[in-house]
Amino acid sequence: MDALTFAVQLLNGVQYGLVLFLVASGLTLVFGILGVINLAHGAFYMLGAYLAWAIAAYTGSFALAVAGALAISFVLGILLEEVFVKRMIGRDHLAQVLLSFGLILVIDEVRQIVFGKDVHSVAPPDWLRGSIQLTDVLSYPIYRLALCVACLILACVIFYVIQKTRLGMVVRAGAENRDMTRALGIPFDLVNRYVFAGGIALAALGGALVAPVSTVFPGMGDSMLILSFVVVVLGGIGSVAGAAIGALLIGLTDTFGKVFFPQFSSILVYVLMAGVLLWRPNGLLGKS
Amino acid sequence: MSHSISSPISANRRRFLMGAAALTTGAAGFRFPTPAIAQGAPLKVGFMLPYSGTFAKLGKFIDDGFRLYVERQGGSLGGRRIEFVQVDDESKPESATDNMNRLVGRERVDLVVGTVHSGVAMAMVKVARDTNTPLIIPNAGANEATGPMCAPHIFRTSFSNWQVCQPMGKVMFDEGRRRVATITWRYAAGSQMIDAFKEGFTRAGGTIVEDLALPFPEVEFQALITRIATLRPDAVFAFFAGGGAVKFVKDYAAAGLNRTIPLYGAGFLTDGTLQAQGADANGVRTTLHYADNLDNPANRVFLEAFKAKTGQDGDIYAVQGWDAAALLAEGLKATGGDWSARARATSAMRSARIDSPRGPLSFNRAGNPVQNVYLREVRNGRNEVISVAGQAVDDPARGCRVQA
Numbered sequence: 001m002d003a004l005t006f007a008v009q010l011l012n013g014v015q016y017g018l019v020l021f022l023v024a025s026g027l028t029l030v031f032g033i034l035g036v037i038n039l040a041h042g043a044f045y046m047l048g049a050y051l052a053w054a055i056a057a058y059t060g061s062f063a064l065a066v067a068g069a070l071a072i073s074f075v076l077g078i079l080l081e082e083v084f085v086k087r088m089i090g091r092d093h094l095a096q097v098l099l100s101f102g103l104i105l106v107i108d109e110v111r112q113i114v115f116g117k118d119v120h121s122v123a124p125p126d127w128l129r130g131s132i133q134l135t136d137v138l139s140y141p142i143y144r145l146a147l148c149v150a151c152l153i154l155a156c157v158i159f160y161v162i163q164k165t166r167l168g169m170v171v172r173a174g175a176e177n178r179d180m181t182r183a184l185g186i187p188f189d190l191v192n193r194y195v196f197a198g199g200i201a202l203a204a205l206g207g208a209l210v211a212p213v214s215t216v217f218p219g220m221g222d223s224m225l226i227l228s229f230v231v232v233v234l235g236g237i238g239s240v241a242g243a244a245i246g247a248l249l250i251g252l253t254d255t256f257g258k259v260f261f262p263q264f265s266s267i268l269v270y271v272l273m274a275g276v277l278l279w280r281p282n283g284l285l286g287k288s
Numbered sequence: 289m290s291h292s293i294s295s296p297i298s299a300n301r302r303r304f305l306m307g308a309a310a311l312t313t314g315a316a317g318f319r320f321p322t323p324a325i326a327q328g329a330p331l332k333v334g335f336m337l338p339y340s341g342t343f344a345k346l347g348k349f350i351d352d353g354f355r356l357y358v359e360r361q362g363g364s365l366g367g368r369r370i371e372f373v374q375v376d377d378e379s380k381p382e383s384a385t386d387n388m389n390r391l392v393g394r395e396r397v398d399l400v401v402g403t404v405h406s407g408v409a410m411a412m413v414k415v416a417r418d419t420n421t422p423l424i425i426p427n428a429g430a431n432e433a434t435g436p437m438c439a440p441h442i443f444r445t446s447f448s449n450w451q452v453c454q455p456m457g458k459v460m461f462d463e464g465r466r467r468v469a470t471i472t473w474r475y476a477a478g479s480q481m482i483d484a485f486k487e488g489f490t491r492a493g494g495t496i497v498e499d500l501a502l503p504f505p506e507v508e509f510q511a512l513i514t515r516i517a518t519l520r521p522d523a524v525f526a527f528f529a530g531g532g533a534v535k536f537v538k539d540y541a542a543a544g545l546n547r548t549i550p551l552y553g554a555g556f557l558t559d560g561t562l563q564a565q566g567a568d569a570n571g572v573r574t575t576l577h578y579a580d581n582l583d584n585p586a587n588r589v590f591l592e593a594f595k596a597k598t599g600q601d602g603d604i605y606a607v608q609g610w611d612a613a614a615l616l617a618e619g620l621k622a623t624g625g626d627w628s629a630r631a632r633a634t635s636a637m638r639s640a641r642i643d644s645p646r647g648p649l650s651f652n653r654a655g656n657p658v659q660n661v662y663l664r665e666v667r668n669g670r671n672e673v674i675s676v677a678g679q680a681v682d683d684p685a686r687g688c689r690v691q692a
Contacts, residue, residue, distance in 0.1 A: 005518045012510040117344060119531045121538060121564045131544055138517035139544035214507065215538060215564060217531025218342055223506060258502060258511040266474075266503035 008134055009255055015144055017251025018151035019210055021244050023224050024231035025158055026202030029195050031229075032238025033175040036088055036196070037096045040103035041203050042225025048073055048204025049216040050111055053120045062125040066208045073204030077197030085196055086189065090178065108218070117218045124212040143212055150209060154202075155244055162240050171195055175238060227269070234273050236286025245284055330369035331620070331627055334391035336402030336412060337426075339376040342530065343404040346560075346605045347376075350426045353609025354401060356597050357617070365613065366620025368627070373397055377408050384411035392421050398627050399424065401612050404605075406430035406477055413437045422634060424615060426608040431480050434656035436687030441634050443655040445611040447577050448683040449480035450487075453554050455661045455678030456525065456575045457488020460552055465523040469497045469516055471536075472527040473504035481527040481554050489525075497521045507535045513543045524549055529556040534564040541568035555664065555671070559604060562669050569666040577657070578604040578646045579664045579673040587645035607645045614642050615651075654685035 027041045048069045056065035080103070088096045111117075123129075124143040131139040162168040174181045174188045181188045207221070214220065231250060235242025250269050257268035264271075276284060335354070337347035351374070358370050373395045375387050384407070391397050392415060399422045403409050409428030416423035417439050425433055425444040429452070434444050460468060468489060472478035478501065486496055497519050500512045516524060524545075528536045533556060540551055546568070555576025558569050590610060594602035602610075615637050622636030623629040642649040647660045663677040 005514065008514050008517075009511060012514055016508060016510065112340075117342065119534045119561055119564045121534060121566060131542060133544070135517060137520060137545060137548045138514065141542040144542075213539070213542070215531060215534045217534070219505070220507075220531060254508065255511040259515055262501060266506070 004135060008138065008140070009259055010252070011140070013252035013255035014248065015148050015251070016255060017248035018148050018155075019206065020227055020231055020251055021247035022151045022154060022209065023203060023206035024228040024243050024247055025155070025240060026199035026206070027228045028232050028235070028238065028240055028243045029171075029202070030199035031232055033171055034089060034192055034195055034199075035175075036085060037093050037100065038199070039097060039100035039225065040107060041100075041199075041228055042221030042223075043104045043107040044073060044200050044203035044221070045207040045224050046216075046218070046221035047107055047111060048207030049122075049211040049214070049220060050115045050120075050207075051204065052208035052211045053122050053216045054115060056122050057120075062123065062212070065122065065211075066205065069204050069208035070201050074197050074201040077200030078193055080200070081193045081196040086192065089192060111218065120216040122211040122216060141213070147209060147213065154205075158202075158240055159244075167191070230269060230273050234276055234283055236280075236283030238287075239283070239285040242283055242285030328368070328625070330371040331365075331399070331625075332371050332373060332395065332397040333616070334395060334397030334400045334402075335372060335374040336377050336387055336391060336400055336408075337374070338379045338404050339374070341379050343379050346404045346427065349600075349603060349605040350401075350404070350609035350612070352598050353594065353602070353606035353611075354426070354613045356593055356606075357610045357613035359597075360593065361617065364625075365617040366623070366625045368620050368625030377403050377405070379403075379405040379408060381405065381407035381411055384408040385415060388412045388415040392416075392419050398422070399616065401426055401609075403428060406433075409433055410437070413439075413442060416442055422630065424612045426612045427605060429477065429480075431683075431686070434652075434654040434683060434685055434688065438654040438685060438688035438690050440638070440655075440690055441630070443615060443637060443651065445615055445649075445657060446608045447659075448656050449477055450484040451656070451659075451681050451683045452576055452661055453481045453484035453527070454488040455681055456485050456552060456554075456663075457490070457494065458492045459573075459575065459663050459677045460523060460525070461489060461492035461494045465494065465550070465552075467495050467497045467521045468523050468525055469500060469519055469521040470525045471500040471512060471516070473506070473532065474501040475504040478504070478527055482525070485525050485554075505532055507532050509536055509539045510543075513539055513545065516549065517543065517545060521549060524551050526551060526553040526557055528553075530561065533557045534561045537561075537565045537572060538568045546571065555604075558664075558666050558671055562666060562671065565666075566669075570668075572666045573674070574664055574666075574671065575661050575677045576604065576664065576671070577659045577661055578607055579662045580670040581672050582646065582662070584645070584647060586643045590645040602645075604646075611642060611644050611646075611649060614644070615640055618642070648680070650680075652682050652685055653690050654683065654688040655690075656683040656685060658682045 023045055030036050030038045051069035051072055052065040055068040056062055084099055088099055128143045128146050131141045133139045170186050170191050174191060231243050231246045235246030253268050253272050257265040335351055337350055338344055339347050358365060363369060375391055377384060377387050391400055401424045402412055404427040406428040409425050410430055412423060413433050422441040427446045429447050429449040431448050431450050434448055470482045472482050526536060540546055551572045553574045555574040558572055558574050562569055591602050594606055618640035619633035619637040623633045638651055650658045652658050658680050660676050661678040661681045663674045664671040665674050
């Protein structure tokens with residue numbers, strides 16, 4: 001493999017990793033910080049993609065599609081938190097798993113009724129169309145590069161909010177000790193609601209942003225859900241930075257696995273996870 | 289008249305989904321009141337098709353195609369009225385045997401029509417063999433169904449995986465492609481299609497540069513697309529379907545490979561997925577036993593009737609359902625509607641010659657269709673015929689011990 005191909009594969013891996021981080025970051029917030037297992041995360045990812053497609057088809061604007069998917073899913077997240085999820089915080093994981101599995105079925109059914117089950121594609125905005133010629137046969141779509149940049153910016157924003165702002169401090173404090181935070185008079189339940197809605201919105205945003213390169217189809221969230229959990233566990237539950245490192249590791253493992261060990265590529269990600277967990281049982285940046 | 293049955297598990301969801309279907313079919317039944325002349329009990333046809341899930345649209349089209357044919361014959365075939373029982377197989381192999389047993393055992397259907405998913409179809413073939421129930425497979429392409437698992441009462445009105453891909457080998461070699469890379473999902477259908485293509489291609493004298501594969505149903509193709517650019521084959525042969533097919537064709541074009549390394553594939557790469565693929569699919573060449581602009585009288589009649597009934601454009605799935613009914617009609621005609629003379633009926637079906645919308649259709653000793661396989665190219669959102677890649681292609685039916 002010459003240096004250029006290697007560099008392109010590296011780029012493929014990093015790009016995939018960044019997308020994985022974007023989707024998994026919402027799960028990190030909900031699972032790691034609220035302690036709620038949300039199996040419906042992949043379903044919201046799919047929903048985001050379908051919303052983006054529907055809005056883009058109606059308005060013709062990709063920016064509106066992304067904004068719309070983000071806004072609708074955020075409101076949906078708030079409603080779901082109010083009606084269901086707040087009862088689940090602190091409950092055993094079985095109840096949460098059952099609830100979110102139910103949500104998967106409902107979201108899937110609603111998607112089928114509202115959007116049907118066809119496969120769709122979403123056009124990227126005009127100024128991001130086209131591609132950069134890398135070799136005489138291979139070019140790289142500009143949208144994929146833009147996706148990388150968008151994921152990086154979002155990663156920085158999430159990181160900044162969690163680590164540097166008062167809101168982030170409250171969220172982290174709540175994750176440490178829920179009751180103590182409440183006792184100090186911090187409106188933790190309200191914060192919970194926004195964190196949950198934010199997590200859902202991040203999943204949907206992932207789906208919407210990925211739609212132009214991934215196409216929109218039923219079941220697109222299934223593999224994303226599993227990989228998102230792998231990212232969260234690998235990085236250390238609740239650690240946003242850990243999730244970022246984990247996502248990049250998985251992106252690179254998957255990409256180079258497919259190139260060098262095609263027969264084993266499907267299990268390499270899990271081998272990586274098992275290896276890391278043997279070495280650090282709480283994940284890369286997890287607290288012991 | 290028809291009614292629906294469903295498993296007790298998730299019965300509510302299913303009942304909701306099938307309610308509409310049952311209602312429409314019920315209404316269709318009433319339109320043809322049973323004639324006063326005695327003609328015995330109606331023949332019970334069991335549809336075991338996906339009415340929900342990923343393949344629901346395919347199941348619906350097969351169902352529509354079959355019913356349309358029967359309706360056009362006034363609700364009876366060979367003078368025998370047809371009654372339908374439908375069960376949603378949900379494309380779940382794990383409940384396939386139960387569903388099939390329910391149709392054969394409790395509903396006592398005379399014949400089963402199904403299904404789309406190969407795993408489910410193989411379970412159906414097993415039960416059909418064990419209970420000696422006639423079965424017509426209107427889609428699944430698993431080679432085994434009309435190979436080692438063949439039986440005199442098992443038919444297929446679709447294709448075998450081997451059949452639709454093997455002719456492509458010679459086509460590509462004749463178009464000057466000498467070094468070809470293949471790519472698919474690593475699962476049964478994928479490897480059967482790729483193997484069939486390779487058989488045709490290497491026999492013609494071509495060389496396979498590399499077989500690329502990724503786990504089903506993963507859609508992260510980027511690494512392998514870069515790999516293709518590194519290998520620089522003369523062309524690529526691909527098998528994907530549904531959402532994966534759309535994404536692969538789009539990713540392939542986005543990487544610019546479609547300009548330098550032509551993309552070929554099994555017809556499923558572009559069938560039913562063209563709208564989502566858009567301009568990225570232009571120029572993709574595939575082989576299948578049907579094409580969008582097939583111009584023959586049977587196809588014109590079919591397309592017009594299907595559009596009039598459903599408001600949608602008929603496709604290969606509807607044709608396969610339509611032909612399943614046409615095949616049953618041959619059997620019933622031979623016995624004057626008497627299904628108890630089943631051996632005579634099935635042997636008439638074996639030697640049937642059907643004027644199908646896809647072209648001439650007959651059957652080999654294994655019950656697999658003998659049919660033309662067309663080379664199509666995507667032009668302006670349609671899979672247009674370029675040529676006949678294989679005239680009257682007959683699946684070798686390897687492992688089938690039924691004698692002609």
